[in-house]
Amino acid sequence: MSHATRAGSPRESERARADAWTADEMMTVAASRALRDGARCFVGIGLPSTAANLARRTHAPGVVLIYESGTLGAKPASLPLSIGDGILAHSADAVVSVPEVFNYWLQPGRIDVGFLGAAQIDRFANINTTVIGDYDRPTVRLPGAGGAPEIAASCREVIVIVRQSPRAFVEQVGFITSIGFGSGPGDRERLGLRGGGPRLVITDLGILEPHPDTCELTLTHLHPGATVERARAATGWNLAVDPCLRQTDPPTDDELAVLRRLEATKGTIDGVVRTPPDPATA
Amino acid sequence: MAEIVPLAEGISRLVHDGDTVALEGFTHLIPVAAGQEIIRQGRRDLCLVRMTPDIVYDQMIGAGSARKLIFSWGGNPGVGSLHRFKDAVQHGWPQPLELEEHSHAGMANRYVAGASGLPFAVMRGYTGTDLTRHTDTIKPITCPFTGEVLTAVPALNPDVTIIHAQRADRHGAVQLWGLIGVQKEAVLAGRTSLITVEEIVDELEPVPGAVVLPSWSLTLVSCVPGGSHPSYADGYSTRDNAYYRWWDGISRERERFTRWLDDEVFGRAPTGAPEEAGRA
Numbered sequence: 001m002s003h004a005t006r007a008g009s010p011r012e013s014e015r016a017r018a019d020a021w022t023a024d025e026m027m028t029v030a031a032s033r034a035l036r037d038g039a040r041c042f043v044g045i046g047l048p049s050t051a052a053n054l055a056r057r058t059h060a061p062g063v064v065l066i067y068e069s070g071t072l073g074a075k076p077a078s079l080p081l082s083i084g085d086g087i088l089a090h091s092a093d094a095v096v097s098v099p100e101v102f103n104y105w106l107q108p109g110r111i112d113v114g115f116l117g118a119a120q121i122d123r124f125a126n127i128n129t130t131v132i133g134d135y136d137r138p139t140v141r142l143p144g145a146g147g148a149p150e151i152a153a154s155c156r157e158v159i160v161i162v163r164q165s166p167r168a169f170v171e172q173v174g175f176i177t178s179i180g181f182g183s184g185p186g187d188r189e190r191l192g193l194r195g196g197g198p199r200l201v202i203t204d205l206g207i208l209e210p211h212p213d214t215c216e217l218t219l220t221h222l223h224p225g226a227t228v229e230r231a232r233a234a235t236g237w238n239l240a241v242d243p244c245l246r247q248t249d250p251p252t253d254d255e256l257a258v259l260r261r262l263e264a265t266k267g268t269i270d271g272v273v274r275t276p277p278d279p280a281t282a
Numbered sequence: 283m284a285e286i287v288p289l290a291e292g293i294s295r296l297v298h299d300g301d302t303v304a305l306e307g308f309t310h311l312i313p314v315a316a317g318q319e320i321i322r323q324g325r326r327d328l329c330l331v332r333m334t335p336d337i338v339y340d341q342m343i344g345a346g347s348a349r350k351l352i353f354s355w356g357g358n359p360g361v362g363s364l365h366r367f368k369d370a371v372q373h374g375w376p377q378p379l380e381l382e383e384h385s386h387a388g389m390a391n392r393y394v395a396g397a398s399g400l401p402f403a404v405m406r407g408y409t410g411t412d413l414t415r416h417t418d419t420i421k422p423i424t425c426p427f428t429g430e431v432l433t434a435v436p437a438l439n440p441d442v443t444i445i446h447a448q449r450a451d452r453h454g455a456v457q458l459w460g461l462i463g464v465q466k467e468a469v470l471a472g473r474t475s476l477i478t479v480e481e482i483v484d485e486l487e488p489v490p491g492a493v494v495l496p497s498w499s500l501t502l503v504s505c506v507p508g509g510s511h512p513s514y515a516d517g518y519s520t521r522d523n524a525y526y527r528w529w530d531g532i533s534r535e536r537e538r539f540t541r542w543l544d545d546e547v548f549g550r551a552p553t554g555a556p557e558e559a560g561r562a
Contacts, residue, residue, distance in 0.1 A: 045359065045360055046360070068386060069308050069309055069310070069461050069463070070308070070461055070462065070463070071461070080360070081359070081360035081361075081521075081523045081526070082309050082359035082360040082521065082523075082526075083309060083359065084308055084309020084310050084359065084461050084463075084521070085309070085521055085523075086310070086460065086461075086514060086516055086520055086521060088461075089310075089460050089461050089516065095460070095461060095462070095491055097462050097463065097464065097466065097467070098308055098333070098386065098390045098463050098464040099390040099391065099393070099394050099464060099467055102386060102387035102390055102391075103387070103390070103391070103394075103405070106387070107387070107405065107406055107407075130383070130412070130413075135412075135416050138371065138372060139372075140368075140372070141356075141367070141368045141371040141372055143355050143356050143357035143363070143364075144353065144354060144355050144356055144357075144383055145354055145355065145383070145384070145385040145386070145411070145413060146334075146354060146355035146385070146386055147355075147385065147386040147387065148385070149385045149387075149407060149408055149411050149413065150385055150386075150387040150406070150407050153406070153407070153409055153410070154406065175412045176410065176411050176412045177411060177412070177413070178411065179409070179410035179411055182410055187410070188410075191409045191410045192409065192430070192431070193409060193410065194406075267360065267523035
């Protein structure tokens with residue numbers, strides 16, 4: 001799938017249509033398009049899981065979803081709230097233990113795409129999900145590494161989904177939880193990492209890709225309605241812009257309908273939407 | 283042979299102040315009732331081990347049971363932060379919490395080494411991350427055959443490992459299925475073990491993909507139906523996702539959390555009454 005603009009679509013009407021979806025929806029749709037049919041994909045919970053499940057229901061029915069809870073080839077009828085919802089196990093090709101999913105499936109390089117979120121990401125696509133501030137006296141303690149360091153190291157490529165803001169897009173992360181390109185070209189090779197590293201960073205404003213020579217994240221696509229100025233203002237470094245900057249295709253009606261149906265089923269047991277009971281009174 | 287005992291007795295026999303205690307269960311089969319019984323019995327200075335210290339460890343940390351946490355991901359899965367965990371790390375409330383931080387792959391391999399009777403495990407991991415600068419239980423190791431530099435992590439051998447499973451037979455053999463997580467490795471790595479189960483049955487009928495832990499490999503078994511709530515036991519219950527969202531509000535403020543602790547933990551009798559276990 002291409003992110004490129006359809007030739008000749010008038011800017012004004014695109015901007016008008018942009019009111020018909022949210023920036024988060026555009027981000028999720030753009031991320032889902034980045035998954036090719038048949039790809040074996042290690043999926044993080046949250047935005048990556050939503051995008052991967054959208055891909056499976058639209059252009060990539062054969063995408064293989066792998067969750068760190070040990071489900072290989074999960075085909076959930078509803079969007080899981082956690083990586084361990086029962087629906088993932090019941091719909092999977094195989095359920096394996098946690099040591100096995102990391103040692104036998106991820107570590108040897110059997111996974112094509114690692115699909116990650118991030119609290120912070122920097123110019124060289126290094127990810128921080130550990131702490132903001134000093135490690136021993138953090139301003140904000142974040143959840144930590146989870147499966148991400150080895151996903152970022154071992155998958156053939158990595159796609160990151162993260163909302164763009166100056167707090168999230170920093171010149172250099174204070175803590176590298178999962179490595180992107182380290183301090184620049186050649187670092188991954190020097191460290192002996194087998195996977196190729198980040199290929200795309202998809203945000204609510206556009207798409208960034210590592211420059212082939214410098215590895216620096218460069219804005220290559222803007223979503224409809226977004227501007228270079230806004231993208232720059234939401235980035236904590238002097239953001240490079242690709243000379244051939246393109247516009248992302250707006251979400252199709254089908255993509256939006258499927259995505260909204262998915263979101264409505266999040267955390268339900270079987271894809272049936274119910275009003276959740278209040279446990280305080282249950 | 284494993285002995286079948288009430289939960290309160292199991293905790294008082296196996297969990298002591300200062301112990302290293304692992305409660306495992308990867309989203310599924312989390313031994314929440316056992317964690318709350320540890321709080322109820324007032325255990326202190328525990329070194330808590332768990333890959334994903336979610337609600338159950340948020341409760342134990344907030345209640346002041348822990349002095350140290352060995353972990354790889356501390357969040358409320360699908361919801362957000364663990365507020366009691368954050369409060370302990372950021373503000374030392376109710377007491378400071380020492381952290382030993384790993385990745386999932388590292389923690390899983392540490393249990394594998396522990397279960398295998400080896401001093402450490404070898405893996406490809408942590409390369410290029412800052413975890414290696416802050417966690418001294420991550421070291422490089424050179425392969426004696428190829429010269430490749432890999433990563434070593436030491437074995438985990440908790441004083442006691444506690445898990446929840448679907449069922450046990452009357453001799454104390456345990457069967458679990460669905461997302462089996464790291465429970466088998468964690469139990470075999472533990473010096474002792476306590477397994478809470480949904481029910482005790484005459485015979486363990488085979489289930490596809492199930493793990494069976496023979497009675498002679500376990501220490502104590504307790505019958506605690508619903509003992510993993512708000513987590514779940516495949517075949518018996520479903521994950522109470524609404525509760526995970528609700529916990530976000532309860533845990534956000536110290537006062538509200540303390541009230542919850544008084545009402546729901548200290549204000550209640552231990553689960554798994556003796557007559558329930560006595561049916562075994």
